[in-house]
Amino acid sequence: MTADIIIGIDAGTSVIKAVAFDLEGRQLAMTARPNHYTEPGGGAVEQDMTRTWSDAAAVLREMGERIDGLPQRVAAIGITGQGDGTWLVDADGEPVSPAWLWLDSRSASIVEELERSGVRRSMYAYTGCGLNACNQSAHLLWLQRHAPQLLERTRTAMHCKDWIYFRMTGRRVTDSAEGTFTFGDFRTRAYEPEILKALGIGHLARLLPEMIDGSRTCHPLSVEAAAATGLREGTPVSLGFLDVICTGLGGGLYAPGKDVGCSIIGTTSMHMRLVDHPDKVVLDAEPSGYTMTFPVEDHLTRMQSNMAATINIDWITDRIREGAELLGTAVSRREALAALDPKVLDARPAAALYHPYIHEAGERGPFVDVNARAQFMGLSTRVTTMDLMRSVYEGLSLAGRDCYEAMGEIPQEVRITGGAARSLALKTIFASVLDRPVRVIEREEAGAAGTAMMAAVAIGAYGDMASCARQWVEPLIGSMVEPDPQLGEIYDRQFEIYVSARKATQPIWRQLNS
Helix, strand or coil: CCCCEEEEEEECCCEEEEEEEECCCCEEEEEEEECCCEEEECCEEEECHHHHHHHHHHHHHHHHHHCCCHHHHEEEEEEEECCCCEEEECCCCCECCCEECCCCCCCHHHHHHHHHHCHHHHHHHHHCCCCCCCCHHHHHHHHHHHCHHHHHHCCEEECHHHHHHHHHHCCCEEEHHHHHHHHEECCCCEECHHHHHHHCCHHHHHHCCEEECCCCCCEECCHHHHHHHCCCCCCEEEECCCHHHHHHHHCCCCCCCCCEEEEEECCCEEEEEEECCHHHCCCCCCCCCEEEECCCCCCEEEEEEECCCHHHHHHHHHHHHHHHHHCCCCCCHHHHHHHHHHHHHHCCCCCCEEECCCCCCCECCCCCECCCCCEEECCCCCCCHHHHHHHHHHHHHHHHHHHHHHCCCCCCEEEEECHHHHCHHHHHHHHHHHCCCEEEECCCCHHHHHHHHHHHHHCCCCCCHHHHHHHHCHHHEEEEECCCHHHHHHHHHHHHHHHHHHHHHHHHHHHHCC
């Protein structure tokens, strides 16, 4: 039987899924299970590592029930997953403690301390990453101070996808993007000893796994993992880069010869632009955002991330639902959003100003402030419910422009993916705020596709990533949504107010959270 299928595993924050593609990039089937995490208090957000592996194995077994002869047909498996966070593994390959997710904010005060001391800025010169409470570097420093016994038992500090890869292959590795933006130099794609030294945890270098590029290197599926997943022992397994890079790859960010950006608008937002050589990277004056290696030689991704994106829309929708329930009508969120979204463009533009910092962990792009909170401004008796909802969509778009402008000029075209990409209202407002055409990548599972593309190149199904992208991505690039010039003029004025208002409000956020 011909090996003609590549499976992409995407272990996200809320869902872990397996997606089967043929070698031309057509999606064949998907299986998924919800991810689970707990919030025990004090800013902690944790995930059961054993359950995560069990769920990953389960979605692969379920895929075998969907596709006849799957074990013999799988040419390779690619793995991606949520980035940042800290997954500690002992010498026997067992979890040391529950994983710390990227949502964990226990180290926020340490990040503020490192900002005051200048260490955060010195790290930025190497990593191109504005250290925040999500990063494993801050997590390890917190653990060194408050739970050193856990680090004493640890052999390897991993991330989500690294843990699944370890359980599938027995190899303790990470990708070069995750490794360098946390502890390395993006120019060399190697660890930088000065970073651990500056943090005062140089002795923890022993915890850092080897960095590999999954578009060049595979390891075989182990006997144990084959039994757990129902797949064939020895199947090539590729470690994809973390989910945002794989989503960018599957979402059209790699387009040789074109100036494009990619925005992932899901639970969080990630706004990305590609740089084709390290020498062309221009870091911001103030440490913020990320610089991540890309699975193409010399290429890097500059990105800024908003902590909260569609959860702002969910929040305003739920408040409207609550009002309906108080009046005796129960409506699901899905039903409410389906009814409200088409009405957004009928509301007044810029009727109010909204800052979309609704996540309890604050904001990390293009500024880092754990105290940042969402806010409406400019309300009057003329502002209607739908005006408020439109201002939330506008706030998300203005936050995206804030991120792109922090990285330089806005790309000539922006490709978007993620749940919000289905909304015509959001696409129209986003295009008008950026004054750039927007295209949607018509693929639901861009992250799984990106890691599968890396696996396809690694096994030689394609000679390079450019030829793979032409086959897997270009046919799925949707039609353009052009900016509205009249709206653009309104939003240019609104953007200036947006930025000055969020800067002026930062001292108040701190007072509110003190």
